[in-house]
Amino acid sequence: xxxxxxxxxxxxxxxxxxxxxxxxxxxxxxxxxxxxxxxxxxxxxxxxxxxxxxxxxxxxxxxxxxxxxxxxxxxxxxxxxxxxxxxxxxxxxxxxxxxxxxxxxxxxxxxxxxxxxxxxxxxxxxxxxxxxxxxxxxxxxxxxxxxxxxxxxxxxxxxxxxxxxxxxxxxxxxxxxxxxxxxxxxxxxxxxxxxxxxxxxxxxxxxxxxxxxxxxxxxxxxxxxxxxxxxxxxxxxxxxxxxxxxxxxxxxxxxxxxxxxxxxxxxxxxxxxxxxxxxxxxxxxxxxxxxxxxxxxxxxxxxxxxxxxxxxxxxxxxxxxxxxxxxxxxxxxxxxxxxxxxxxxxxxxxxxxxxxxxxxxxxxxxxxxxxx
Numbered sequence: 488x489x490x491x492x493x494x495x496x497x498x499x500x501x502x503x504x505x506x507x508x509x510x511x512x513x514x515x516x517x518x519x520x521x522x523x524x525x526x527x528x529x530x531x532x533x534x535x536x537x538x539x540x541x542x543x544x545x546x547x548x549x550x551x552x553x554x555x556x557x558x559x560x561x562x563x564x565x566x567x568x569x570x571x572x573x574x575x576x577x578x579x580x581x582x583x584x585x586x587x588x589x590x591x592x593x594x595x596x597x598x599x600x601x602x603x604x605x606x607x608x609x610x611x612x613x614x615x616x617x618x619x620x621x622x623x624x625x626x627x628x629x630x631x632x633x634x635x636x637x638x639x640x641x642x643x644x645x646x647x648x649x650x651x652x653x654x655x656x657x658x659x660x661x662x663x664x665x666x667x668x669x670x671x672x673x674x675x676x677x678x679x680x681x682x683x684x685x686x687x688x689x690x691x692x693x694x695x696x697x698x699x700x701x702x703x704x705x706x707x708x709x710x711x712x713x714x715x716x717x718x719x720x721x722x723x724x725x726x727x728x729x730x731x732x733x734x735x736x737x738x739x740x741x742x743x744x745x746x747x748x749x750x751x752x753x754x755x756x757x758x759x760x761x762x763x764x765x766x767x768x769x770x771x772x773x774x775x776x777x778x779x780x781x782x783x784x785x786x787x788x789x790x791x792x793x794x795x796x797x798x799x800x801x802x803x804x805x806x807x808x809x810x811x812x813x814x815x816x817x818x819x820x821x822x823x824x825x826x827x828x829x830x831x832x833x834x835x836x837x838x839x840x841x842x843x844x845x846x847x848x849x850x851x852x853x854x855x856x857x858x859x
Contacts, residue, residue: 495685495745497734500693504732507694511768511775523776524841525765525810526819527565528826529750530679530730531786532604532645533575535586538788546585548787553589555796560598563804566817567842571804573599573786574823576645576679579622580606587629594631594854600822601631601852603675606647610662612669619673630854633824641849643823644675644725645783649683654707656687665704671725676849677827678709678725679781682732682747689747693732694767696779696830698724717773720834728826730781731767735760748782752794756782756803765810771833777841779826824849 535545560570575590590601603623607615623640626632633641648660652667663669670678683689690710697712698721709727713719730748737744746763750756761780769779786795794800811818817840821829825845832844850856 496687496689497685497745499687500684500689500691500732501734503691503693504734507767511694521776522813522815522817523778524817524819525807526777526779526821526826526829526841527807528574528679528779528781528821528823529571530574530576530602530645530781530783530823532578532647532783533590533787534578534581534604534785535787536581537785542583545581545583545787548789548792549586549589551789551792551796552786553593555792556593556598557596559796559800559804562801563808565820566811566813567819569820570598572597572820572822572825574643574679575599575601576604576643576823577601577626578604578606578647579618579625582622582625584629587626587631591629591631591854594852597855600824600855601626601629602643602645602679602823604645604647606660608660608662612663612665615663615666616669616673619670623674631852633849633852635849639674641674641676643677643679643827644670645678646680649680649686649688651678651680651688652706652708654688664706667699667708667725668703671723675725677728677823679728679730679783679823681709681727681729684732684745684747689732692727693729694769695727695729696769696771697727697729699727715771715830715834717771717833717836720831726827726830728779728781728823728830729769730783731764731769733763733767735763748780750782750784750795750799750803752790752799755794755799756806758802758806758809761803761806761809771830774833774838776838777829777833779830781823781826821845824851 535548650660653661653664696715700713701711733746735746764780810816828847829841829844832847
């Protein structure tokens with residue numbers, strides 16, 4: 488039994504998960520009166536060339552989303568009247584203008600935003616900095632990415648193969664130990680990589696929004712952090728925004744499973760899974776009535792796209808609808824940028840309706856401001 492747990496790396500985070508469940512029960516008594524607010528962000532490792540697809544196949548995959556996502560998204564609205572908002576974390580190494588323009592059109596129409604994803608291996612800090620700056624410039628050329636008050640390009644990040652800050656024991660899929668401060672220096676405002684269980688890169692910190700702490704140039708620097716809380720904030724580092732991670736019972740079975748909020752064709756979003764995600768109570772400490780649920784997928788591959796743009800997607804959004812009754816819950820579909828803004832608003836002591844803070848720190852990217 489112990490050997491099986493270690494094989495799935497559960498020993499790295501199970502203790503923290505148990506503690507987080509106990510802490511969440513204690514914090515429930517501090518909720519403000521009135522309905523709770525569920526902030527839902529769908530973060531997609533959106534890789535058109537996944538599985539060594541040809542350029543033509545990659546373009547067909549983008550076309551499938553360009554045509555299919557508005558069809559399913561228009562069928563659902565949140566408490567603010569927004570349709571589902573997909574965050575496309577596009578891999579820099581797969582950049583091609585013909586892939587980014589259809590995503591720009593989806594953004595103009597209010598169906599999502601584009602952020603930064605990157606796979607790299609055996610890298611150096613100098614090369615990574617050059618590659619990131621080139622890619623964010625390319626995205627800016629399509630009108631993607633926000634700018635802060637100083638005019639600086641800002642982006643959210645998901646690391647390819649989960650290997651943030653050179654996390655793997657074998658040294659693969661990164662190479663840049665000082666990656667976290669380098670990301671910040673190039674404009675990254677938040678990392679959305681985790682959870683990644685059962686992958687070895689999964690941090691011990693679970694179900695939190697937190698600031699990495701200590702020596703940020705060290706390997707796996709995200710393993711040490713200070714939880715985000717009302718009245719406290721930092722302006723010299725990126726924010727870690729985790730999705731829910733849980734041990735959950737399989738429907739109709741006694742055996743437990745790891746639920747790391749990965750939505751796939753074989754494991755779509757169901758009513759039971761949504762309930763599990765909500766139960767993890769991811770929130771800024773001191774603002775438990777604003778609950779954050781960030782899930783992820785690899786949406787471009789054909790099987791996933793068929794599910795997400797079909798029955799699997801409809802199942803997910805119907806399940807989310809139970810948290811939009813207006814009495815006990817209000818649902819808010821948010822992009823990764825909007826989720827960050829609302830977290831920052833919570834830390835600044837803002838309360839009430841989180842819809843008021845979608846653009847609290849960072850405005851929409853230019854392409855979103857030219858919405859048709």
